[in-house]
Amino acid sequence: MKLLGSITVKNILIDLNILLDYYENTRRKRYPDSIEAFDYLKYQNFAFVSSSSIDNFEFIKYATLTKEYSNLNRKQKLLIVHNFIKEFLTFFKLAKTPSYIEIDYDDIEDSQIIASAKAIDALVLTRDEKMLSKYPDMTITPKELLQRAQNQDIKIDFANLKKQHFSYYPDIEKSTDTVYAHGRFIMGPEIQELEENLCSFTKAKNAITCSSGTNALLLAMMALNIKPGDEVITTPFTFIATAETIALLGAKPVFVDIDETTYNIDPNKIEEKITPKTKAIISVSLYGQPSDLDEINKYTNNQYINKPIYHIVDGAQSFGATYKGQAEVHHCDIYTTSFFPAKPLGCYGDGGAVLTNNDELAQKMRMLRIHGQNKRYSHKYIGLGARLDTIQAAILNVKLKHYKEDFARRNEVAKIYTKLLQNKENIILPTIKPDRTTPWAQYSIRVKNRDELQTKLKEAGIPTAVHYPKPLHLQECFKYLGYKEGDFPIAEKISREIMSLPMNPDLSENEIMYIAKRI
Amino acid sequence: MQLIVNIKDENLARKIIKLLNIFKDEGIEVIKKKETQKGWSDEYVQQHWREIGMNTHSADINDDEYLYEAAWEYYSEKHSD
Numbered sequence: 001m002k003l004l005g006s007i008t009v010k011n012i013l014i015d016l017n018i019l020l021d022y023y024e025n026t027r028r029k030r031y032p033d034s035i036e037a038f039d040y041l042k043y044q045n046f047a048f049v050s051s052s053s054i055d056n057f058e059f060i061k062y063a064t065l066t067k068e069y070s071n072l073n074r075k076q077k078l079l080i081v082h083n084f085i086k087e088f089l090t091f092f093k094l095a096k097t098p099s100y101i102e103i104d105y106d107d108i109e110d111s112q113i114i115a116s117a118k119a120i121d122a123l124v125l126t127r128d129e130k131m132l133s134k135y136p137d138m139t140i141t142p143k144e145l146l147q148r149a150q151n152q153d154i155k156i157d158f159a160n161l162k163k164q165h166f167s168y169y170p171d172i173e174k175s176t177d178t179v180y181a182h183g184r185f186i187m188g189p190e191i192q193e194l195e196e197n198l199c200s201f202t203k204a205k206n207a208i209t210c211s212s213g214t215n216a217l218l219l220a221m222m223a224l225n226i227k228p229g230d231e232v233i234t235t236p237f238t239f240i241a242t243a244e245t246i247a248l249l250g251a252k253p254v255f256v257d258i259d260e261t262t263y264n265i266d267p268n269k270i271e272e273k274i275t276p277k278t279k280a281i282i283s284v285s286l287y288g289q290p291s292d293l294d295e296i297n298k299y300t301n302n303q304y305i306n307k308p309i310y311h312i313v314d315g316a317q318s319f320g321a322t323y324k325g326q327a328e329v330h331h332c333d334i335y336t337t338s339f340f341p342a343k344p345l346g347c348y349g350d351g352g353a354v355l356t357n358n359d360e361l362a363q364k365m366r367m368l369r370i371h372g373q374n375k376r377y378s379h380k381y382i383g384l385g386a387r388l389d390t391i392q393a394a395i396l397n398v399k400l401k402h403y404k405e406d407f408a409r410r411n412e413v414a415k416i417y418t419k420l421l422q423n424k425e426n427i428i429l430p431t432i433k434p435d436r437t438t439p440w441a442q443y444s445i446r447v448k449n450r451d452e453l454q455t456k457l458k459e460a461g462i463p464t465a466v467h468y469p470k471p472l473h474l475q476e477c478f479k480y481l482g483y484k485e486g487d488f489p490i491a492e493k494i495s496r497e498i499m500s501l502p503m504n505p506d507l508s509e510n511e512i513m514y515i516a517k518r519i
Numbered sequence: 520m521q522l523i524v525n526i527k528d529e530n531l532a533r534k535i536i537k538l539l540n541i542f543k544d545e546g547i548e549v550i551k552k553k554e555t556q557k558g559w560s561d562e563y564v565q566q567h568w569r570e571i572g573m574n575t576h577s578a579d580i581n582d583d584e585y586l587y588e589a590a591w592e593y594y595s596e597k598h599s600d
Contacts, residue, residue, distance in 0.1 A: 025573045063589035064575035071557060072571070076564040080572040 011046040011166060013095055013117040014038070015126035016053045016109075018142065020060060023084050037125060037142035040149055041092065045167045045506070048095040048120060052112035054085060093169055095120045114138060120166065156511055158463040159342040160504040167506065168398050175394040188390030190397055195353075197400050201320075202327035204335070204355040206362030209388035210369050213316040213338025216352035217245040219386060220312050220334040221280070223354075223364045226251050230279035234314075235265040236471040236483075237491040238284040242314050243472050251279065253481065255473050257488040261431045263287070263444075263498075266490075267295035274299060280310040285318035285328065287430065287467070287500075288344065288438035293323050293331040300333075312336065316352075317441035319345045320407045324435050329355040334365075339388075339396060344410065344439035345403055347392040409505035410440040416509055417443050417501065420516035427519065428497075442467055445519075446497040453519065454499065460518050465500045522549045533576070 021027040021034035028035050041047035061081040065072055072080075101115035110131050117124050123140040126132060132139045157163070165172065179188060191209055198207035210216050226232060228250030234242055236255040243253040254273050259266040263286050270281065281299060283291035293313070300309045313328045315321065316338035321328060329335035337343075339351030356362050364381070367374050372383030399406075418429055428446035432438055444467060447453050454464050471491040473483035485492065501515060522539060526532040532551050539549040564571065 020577050023573060024575055024577055026576055059590065059593055060577055061572065061575065062593055063585075064577040065572065066589060066592065067585070068575050069571070071559055072564070073558075076559065076561065079561075079564060080568045083568050084572060 011048060011120050011122035012041060012044075012140070012145070013048045013050055013113065013120065013122040013124045014041065014053075014092060015050075015113060015124050015128060015131070016056050016060075017127050018125055019049065019053065019057055019088060021127070022088075023061070024064075031127065031142070033142035033146060034127065037145045040146065041125075043091060045093075045163065046122075047092045048116075048122060049088065049092045050113045050116040051094050051096050052109065052116065054094075056109060057081075057085060093166075095122070096173075110134070120169075121162070156462050156502050156507075156515065157504070158465065158502045160502075160506050161341055161346070163506045164399075164504065165348075168402060171398040171401070172395060175398050176391060179391050179394045185390050187387060188393070190390050190393040191388060194388075194393040194397050194400070197397060198353060198355065201400060201403070202329055202335075202355060204327065204329040205357040206359065207353055207355045208362060208365045208369060209351070209353045209393060210386045211352065211388055212350040212386075213314075213336065213340060213343075213352040214241040214245060215369070215384060215386040216316075216336035216338065216354045217241060217282070217312070217314060218248065218384060219354050219365045219368050220336050221245060221249055221251070222368050222381075222383070223334065223361045224280060224310050224312075226279050229277060231275060231277040232280045232282060233265075233270060233273050233278060234282040235284050235286075235491070236473040236488050237263055237468065237494060238286060238314070238472065239316065239468065240472065240475070240477075241316070242282055242284055243478065246282070247478075252277075253472070253478065254278070255483065255488060257490050258494065259292075260490050260494070262289055262291070262433065263494055264289065264291035265296070267292045267298075270296065270299055271304075274304050274309070276305050278305060278309055280312055282312045282314050283332075284314040284316075285321055285438075287444055288318045288321055288441040289430075289432055290315075290318060290321050290323040290328050290331075290436045290438075292433075293328065297331065310334070316340070317343060318439065319343070320403060320437075320439045322437045327355075329357065333358060334361060339392065344406065344441050345396065345399060347395050347399075349389070349392055351388050351392045351396065353388075406505040407439050410503065411437075413503060413505070413507045413512060414440045414443050416512045417516065420513065421445065421519060424519060440503055442500040443503045444498050444500045446494065447499055448497065450497060450499050457515070457518055460514075462515050462518065463502060466495075466498060467500050468498075469495055471495050522547050524549060524551050526551075 018034045018038060021031040022038045058081050062077050065077045065080060095116040097112045097116055098119040104111035113124055114135055117138055124138055125142060125145060126139055195207040195209055210219055226249050230251040231254045232246040232251050233254045233256055235258055237258045246253045256265050256269045256273050258264060265283050281296055283296050285291060297311060300311045311332040313332040313335045315328055315335050319337045323331050335355045337353050339345060339347040341348060354365050368381055368383040369386040371385060372379045372381030374380040421427060421429055426448060430444055457464050471488060472478060473487055474485060524532055524536055536549050536551060
């Protein structure tokens with residue numbers, strides 16, 4: 001895990017003069033700050049060189065070799081130059097010149113570099129005084145960069161989606177360019193590729209992508225024919241979508257209080273809520289941790305009401321989690337997930353998926369997501385327009401390739417938080433049961449003085465969030481269900497105390513220490 | 520007219536060339552005498568590319584004329600038949 005703190009919220013684009021400083025003995029002596037800055041930036045996800053600098057580097061290095069050595073032939077000079085280029089391209093990513101460049105004919109090279117920097121939201125690292133004075137808001141000297149690094153000027157982002165994007169930058173750019181090129185923006189080949197990748201990752205028999213985590217829940221319940229008059233048991237301590245979709249289908253959400261350690265539905269309290277109308281149980285893997293799935297599955301056999309009760313896992317926050325060594329899809333009828341940007345596996349907009357080992361349900365959900373269509377303009381069911389965009393699938397295919405690594409990093413971040421916070425008084429840390437794993441969608445602690453602590457952290461530049469401040473049974477939209485305060489005391493208590501700390505795979509140890517010290 | 524500087528010490532030679540460049544407007548081109556260098560084998564260059572490549576002096580290229588000449592040589596070779 002990288003331990004360096006973020007020195008800037010922007011990326012850094014390294015100008016040609018810094019590259020030349022690094023690869024020449026006389027310039028190295030003359031410009032030591034360039035060398036130190038270059039070394040500092042090596043292998044950092046936020047360090048780039050402009051594609052326009054490559055050709056200029058090749059030419060200048062070639063010309064200086066020609067001047068210095070009469071005994072080198074062209075092939076030998078190019079070998080030397082290309083070895084240098086290959087080397088710095090292992091250290092830094094390439095930023096292309098965007099098509100919307102504003103060419104400055106006084107200095108075409110500088111305008112190319114500035115255009116590249118704008119496209120990736122970068123500062124140009126340069127010694128070029130002309131560029132520094134012409135673009136003061138877009139440039140930084142090696143000395144300034146090193147000063148910022150030394151000052152540990154930490155800037156913490158809650159989910160840090162921008163940094164994640166640039167971590168995958170060349171692959172994301174390639175995959176999205178492919179979609180622009182083939183133009184199949186709806187149900188393009190990337191959709192099938194993603195569904196195969198999701199099956200391969202989870203070992204599920206079927207994966208059907210869709211346009212959001214909310215629509216994933218709708219598809220699952222529509223496939224199970226949940227309709228007015230049915231009851232669906234779920235937790236009141238979750239995002240609105242879980243219960244909202246039950247109500248949208250005309251069924252009745254029936255809440256069951258939560259377990260005080262996992263914050264997930266308490267399986268011991270389910271039985272008393274089962275009636276002949278119960279059609280399904282939706283367990284939610286809150287913050288990423290699976291519920292007690294085996295205990296919940298005890299209620300899904302016929303002995304209770306002589307008809308099946310289905311089990312849907314709302315895994316909007318839990319993609320990649322395991323329960324007793326397997327993905328959650330193997331412990332329920334349908335697993336739903338969300339690819340909302342801030343989720344552990346997020347796309348660049350709304351997205352979701354349903355996974356199931358039941359081929360019949362899978363086939364029905366495939367139709368339901370395209371208006372219930374079984375063939376073009378033939379509609380077997382009343383369905384939804386709920387397809388995932390091809391462009392989102394292209395992005396997810398890239399991110400899924402790196403997901404195991406991200407999952408491990410998130411766990412490492414959580415481990416450091418726990419280590420640093422475990423001896424602090426008046427804080428309850430998250431508990432993960434030993435037979436399950438989590439992607440740590442959130443690292444949520446419980447404190448009595450939440451408002452005060454949030455204010456203090458905000459003043460220190462540390463963003464926090466509350467997931468969720470009001471349990472669903474107390475929401476105005478569910479007033480018709482007749483619940484009142486005190487009906488689910490544990491959910492109510494947790495909602496008053498819970499607070500999520502910044503969590504993302506790029507959070508450094510320095511940043512976590514900075515946060516922990518202020519709690 | 521060319522003025523050839525024959526001093527082995529690289530740094531000193533560069534400084535003197537820089538000084539003598541004040542005569543550039545009079546049409547005097549000051550150049551360092553190139554030592555006769557033996558050709559290197561490809562294998563030698565492959566093994567010592569970094570050492571050879573690090574020993575250039577691009578900071579001295581403030582002479583546009585040189586750059587244009589070098590560009591002419593570089594690109595005509597690159598794009599020649």
